[in-house]
Amino acid sequence: MSFTFTTMTLNLVLLMAMVATNILSLYHLSSTLQSPKSPKPPPPVPDQLLHQLHTIRATINHLTRLQNINNPTKKSTIPSDLLLYSHLSPIASSCHNHPELLHKYMTYTPFSLCPSDSDLAESLILRGCHPLPRRRCFSKTPQKQIPPNSLPKNPFPSSLPNNAVIWDHYQCKSFDCLNKQNPNLGFQPSRDISRFNSYKTDLDLPIQQLFQIAAAAKSVLRLGLDVGGGTGSFAAAMRLRNVTVVTTTMNVAAPNSEAVALRGLVPLHMPLQQRLPLFDGVLDLVRCGRAVNRWIPLTVMEFLLLDVDRVLRGGGYLWVDHFFSKGVDLEKVYAPLIGKLGYKKVKWATGNKTDAGGVKNGEVYLTALLQKPVSR
């Protein structure tokens, strides 16, 4: 597959997605206005809506003209994979691709308690419908107040308070249960205390070493982001070193966000395909853990990497931690993709993924520490 596309084309796709979103919201607004519930004739469409509609039409005309100027012969030069991405775009345009979910989600009474449907919200977000459109109800809180003394003081407590979570939608009804199901997910945080300090294979990068590398390069690590960071153990380990790390995490099948927050860390509830809610060039470090792997559509992966590049400062580090893919894809697809960032390879280690799935699919791991050029 080719990654080549022009910035122009990309801009066009994103603009179109934005226009589509606007049309969608206009549609929503106007269909609300013409709701058949009221026997009265619908009120006139406000002027500013008409004005917006006019602007959108003008934009579409302009874009269509632009496209025709660019490709007088071909029908469209937008690569199909980019069009696919536009469905996964972070501008909420993908909400309309799942009308049944959206309809269910948007059925609620304003100014009352929201329906208890965090699983539905999770499904919509994972399908690219984010930010979620529901704005006018109160989200449910857990029944009991958490006694302040049951909140852990350090980010690696031996247990987390159960009554801080609404368990309705989970099979497990306690952190203990989650921990029994899979002790590696960090629901008993104390188990993770040495996770980022150990060196068992070349695929590991102990935090101590990370700091040495940064110090040797006269680079400061103060602020970071952990992409797909589960229960926040990396942020916790960095907290002990006085580094602030925020963690993006989803609540798929487990209350990851609550677990991160109970450790006194910041969870960002966002899927991998969403633009990072951070300004350009503000972070010293971004870590991509195992959530970033070959299961992500390639286009999304490419956007993710470019967005990570956007938020990293010059000289900042990207740590790809145990990324896995098929061996041949690493060589032919992912390594070239990472190479396009133009980062300095401080560390680049690969190794066979030796669990059952890894052996069956010929998968390999990559752990890389990459430094963004100081200036561009």
Ligand SMILES: *[C@@H]1O[C@H](CO)[C@@H](O)[C@H](O)[C@H]1NC(C)=O
């Ligand atoms: C973190 O900050 C605290 C309070 O300022 C200080 O006592 C501690 O030594 C610092 N830890 C590290 C690893 O720098």
Ligand SMILES: *[C@@H]1O[C@H](CO)[C@@H](O)[C@H](O)[C@H]1NC(C)=O
């Ligand atoms: C990794 O796996 C490949 C085949 O899948 C094998 O040829 C190679 O020897 C393995 N490497 C190591 C270091 O085990």
